[in-house]
Amino acid sequence: MSLTLEEILHLPGLQAMSVRAGARNLQRRVRWPYVAENEGIAEWVMGGELVFVTGINHPRGQANLLSLIEDGEAVGIAGLVILTGGSFIQTIAPPVIARAEQLGLPLIEQPYALKMVVVTHLIGTALVQMSQLRRSRNDILGQLLSGDYPSLAIACQRARHLELMLDEPRRVVALRLVEVEQLFERHGLAEGERLWQAVRQALEDHLQTWCRARPGAVLVQMPGDLQVLLLADAGDLPSSLAALHRQLCMVAGELRLHMGLSRLAADCAGYRQALSEARQALDVAQHLHPADGFCDFSELGVLRLLQGIKDRSLIDDFVAQTLGRLINPGRKQPYVLVDTLDALLKENGNGLKAAQRLGLHRNTINQRIQRIEQLSGQSLDDPLFRMNASVAMLVWRMNGPRQGVTP
Structure with a gap:
């Protein structure tokens, strides 16, 4: 696990x-x-380094x-430290x-009296300790998620010792990059491996940053291609995950990313079941x-059966044949009949309640019912059609509530 620049600057002794300059980007990871x-650094760094320049072995005008600064920002260093005095x-x-501030590159000044050996020792030691802590946390979280632990009580004690607060209910999110082949x-x-590793690292960095900004969020690195989030349940969780998915899609570049969300696990004893649910939703x-990038296990229902249909075109054809005739792209409100049908289905075919739900006069809802039955060739009294x-x-809603279909 890397450290942020802000964390490094708060290390005792520094x-x-x-x-x-670049204070707005102190969350960059080192x-x-x-x-x-x-003289230059472009060919000597790979990104993520905190680069120190002293002027001892090369003039630094x-x-x-x-x-x-130009090269460092281009190759993605975490920051530049200049020894002065x-x-x-x-x-x-x-x-x-001024140029560092313009680019957003963190520029840090280090007094020459602060010995370089002390600084690099403190940073190196902190990075090693953080890496060891990460491995220990991933180990115990992996055991809890897989159910592979000799004693749940000991596993919980280890989690608390590692400052993992797992007593509150959590939901599990499973994430996976696809189209790697x-x-x-x-x-x-060669180039594929480089791009693959770069995307994986960028994904991890973004998730770490996202978790730090969300109370109670924990990132777990599972073996293989699966990444897992443990999240406290909150009312904004669906919208937050949808926003996260959009951000991660930008990070993923040529690859696609999907997410699955579990039901609420009361405590860490339920993590194994929650991970299973998250993977099914994934x-x-x-x-x-889905349009928002993730599926919620608690809302899957019949979608779990549809998942078994390998040919996606069969599902698309079914939706088009059922709803396509009710959509009129030439109208200002092309989805009026689909929205009306949705309200009728939610009210078990009760036209009066559907009219109240939509804020319509009963005559208007009756006219729309007639139009729906005329276009579909089906009766809303038919339970099979409903x-x-x-x-x-x-x-249709899962793939975007205003995504058009054609019959």
């Missing part, structure tokens, strides 16, 4: 280091410190520092600070491509 000895770099010139087919093994999401329409509406 209080003398000060942020000169994977390791790197002392730059060459304003032009060189500006070049380092000795006989090499006296001060950081204002244009250097196509990535390798398009780019070849499989449905991967098959049916069942088919309910399933079609469920799939």
